[in-house]
Amino acid sequence: MEWLKHLVKCHDKELKELRRLDEYYEGEQALSYMAPELIQELDERVRQVVIEWPRLVVDSVEERLDVEGFRFGKQADADAGLWRIWQANDLDEQSQQAHVDALVMKRSYVIVGANEDDAETPIITVESPLEVHAEYDPRTRAVAAAVKRWVEEDDDRKIDHATLYLPSSTVWFVKDEKSNWVEDPDNPRDDHGLGQVCVVPIVNRPRLKRPGGVSELKPVIPISDAACKIATDMMISAEFHAIPRRYAIGVGPEDFEDEQGRPVSALKRIAGRIWAIAKNKKDDGVELGQFPEASLNNFHETLRLLAMMVASLAGLPSRFLGHATDNPASADAIRSDESRLVKRAERKQRAWGGSWEKVMRLALLIRDGEVPDDARSLETLWRDASTPTVAQKADAAMKLYTSKIVPLRQTREDLGYTQAQIDRMQEEDTKAAESAFERVMAGDLAALTGPKPPPEPVGPQPPDLQPAGVNGGAAAGG
Structure with missing residues (x-):
């Protein structure tokens, strides 16, 4: 009960800031930088023009974060069992939501639990920081305890629920009629004895003094407020001065x-x-x-300046914020513009890959009762965060393969094929090899050298197909 009250108090303390960050991503923030007297006078007659740069900053990074599998340290291929658990829990879709919430609200959470209907497939769910809060052990920096809260409406009244996650047990609570927390009689506690809290945070930009992370929107919010104010002033000026x-x-x-x-x-x-x-x-x-009428160019120039500031802080190409030139950018220029954005996405992949590896180790622990030794070197496979052209990727991959630097499977991974597609290609390669072996054993030695060349033409040929020097061909008479 002491853990529950402590975690609930800490969670309530930061909910206001988390909701504020969420409002900026959804474009629902309040208007800033306008005089209160003017707002009072205009009342409902002025509606804020929202420029959703915060959403652009977050989505530009999140779009480059796609998990494609997990691989044990000594394996060359992705592990099929872990990928089956991933797919069974719809984490292809939910992982994207976890990444968005972590970028916006500093962190998100993943909870792992046993599956009563299928013991081979643990339940993995992605949770919002608006509902979940965790506290770290200052010595090990592992999660010491976590709580999840939600409200359920029943017969026109709201019932508060909470789940407390501890290293050796999980306890469910509900508020009684006096608004006191009591253990839920319908959900008895689970003394699993795993020795680990089954909650894994996905933290954005953690620091030594701020293990809870920092929002990706923090440097962008003041500039976004200024841009919304300038855009709103531009519309007011258009109403009174542009006509x-x-x-x-x-x-x-x-x-x-x-x-x-x-x-x-x-x-x-x-x-x-x-x-x-x-x-x-x-x-x-x-x-x-x-x-x-008055010109609105001063507003345009101010918005353009603010857009360049956002691009600089967020590492975005200026074309992402509408800055276009007369000549289209070349492929090399596009890759150069995206270098900071790609590096930022790769940093997220490295940091969050460790979090997803902890999630899969918990899944193995719940499924098998232990974590195998090779799972400590588990590796998360991510899709390439950069945007090279198809021809460039194919050329680079083929050079590495023909030089015998990487095997064929790695070449196919570099080309961006999914694990399922690579497995299907390997099956086709195996069938083709077996077919060629059967032909060789049947006496068809041509199977060793590939397809036969086309037969030589027989009989008189049209002039354009005759060899040079025949019947007045090009080589006749020199």
Whole structure:
């Protein structure tokens, strides 16, 4: 109970910041940098223009993080058993959600548990930091305890649930009518005795003093707020200044009436884009005119500057933020522009690969009751984070293979084929080799040298197929 209360208190303390980060990714943040008096005056008549650069920054990295398998240290191929567990838990899709939440809200979590229906396939679920919180052991830096909280609606009332994960047990709690935590009578505790907390954090940018990580959006949020403010000001300016403004001298408020003869409010006069000056007793004349419209280039230049700042901080190519040139970029220029982004994705692969390896070791522990020694050198296989052309990848892979630097399977992995496709190719190679062996054993020695050449033509041939020097061919008479 002490662990539960402590973890819940720590989780509540950071929920506000986590929800704020989530709002920025979803484009639901509040308008910043606008004077409160102006917001009060405009009320609901101004809607914020949201430029979703935070989503662009996160998705640009996440799109390059695809897990393709797991391999034990001494194996050349990906392990089929671990990949079956991965696929059975739909982690192809859920791993992407874990990566997005980790990039946005500093971390996400993966929980591993036993499967009562299939003991060979442990249950692995991805969890949001809005519902899960973990605390580390300061000596080993392993997870010492974790809690998951959720709310269930039942008969028009909300019931708070919590699951406490400890190294040797898992305990379920529920709040009673007095809002006190008590053990859930419908879910008895599980004293599994594994010696490990079955929760693995996926942390973005952990540091020695900040093991909980840092959001990828932290340096981008102030610039994003400024861009949304500038874009909103641009729309307000477009309403009042980008369209020619008319003026009238010699008229007063009594001259503005609707169809029923009622005075028109000041707001409607503003919306009608007419500036009026009251009548002068000495001059009864009326003068009408029009001011020229204003240019919005100052807003455009400011947004362009802010976009370049975001590109610099996030390591994104400027073309990702809409900066285009008259001449299209070459393939070499594109690869050069993406060098920082690719390196950033590769750093994530190395850090998060260790987290996914811990998840699969927990799955082996729950399935087999122990972790084999070679699982300590488990390796996560990732898809190439860069974007080379198909021809360049094929050329580089073939050179490595023909030079006998890498085997055929590694060549196919470098070309981007999935493990299932590589296995199918190997099956076809085996069938072709067996077929060739059977032909050789049957006396067909041509199977050793490949397909037979086409037969020589027999009989008279058309002039364009005759060899040189025959019947006046090109070589006749020199």
